[in-house]
Amino acid sequence: FQHAYKIRARILGTESINKAAMQFNFGQANHHSGNLDQDMEAYTDFLRVARIHFRSKHRDVCAVQRAMAQIHCQRGELDKSIALLHKAFDQGCGALGSHANEVSCILTDLGNLYAEIKDYEKALDCFVRFLKIQEQVKSDNPLHSNILITKINIARVYKHCNNYSCALKYYKDVHQMQIKLYGPSHIEIAFTLSSMG
Secondary structure (H helix, E strand, O other): OHHHHHHHHHHHOOOOHHHHHHHHHHHHHHHHHOOHHHHHHHHHHHHHHHHHHHOOOOHHHHHHHHHHHHHHHHOOOHHHHHHHHHHHHHHHHHHHOOOOHHHHHHHHHHHHHHHHOOOHHHHHHHHHHHHHHHHHHOOOOOOOHHHHHHHHHHHHHHHHOOOHHHHHHHHHHHHHHHHHHHOOOOHHHHHHHHHHO
């Protein structure tokens, strides 16, 4: 990627989107190898060039901001991560619509971060919004894993809020879904029954 980047930068110029694409790929490679500083630098350069070519409402701008938010999260900078995820979601909605999978999944990222900082109201809002989208998009597959996992997330948030009746309602839904998916004696059902108990 570095070699391709140098060639493209020399031939196409430093503002070329094709050159920037190599920075994005380089950033992803660094992310997988744990080089977060180089990763962030590569993503930042890609974002700068992408904004010149695409403005803000573009799927690649959304994707790189989501990736940058993951780095902030790994560094423990949760406020920065949340702020970037909100930007990514807004820009993704503008480019692709809120029902696009790569956009709607940002709501799950936000829900998990809000739950981590114990802002359960915002976590619940994100998870419920994601669930509604998934129930519409996956209407032909009501047992889809996105729906199942999101109901578990919602149940956990209600449990943390001491709203046990709502938590139990979602756990019961999950239990019925799991029986249909796995049969009555799967380990996931044991976890759900334990939560219900």
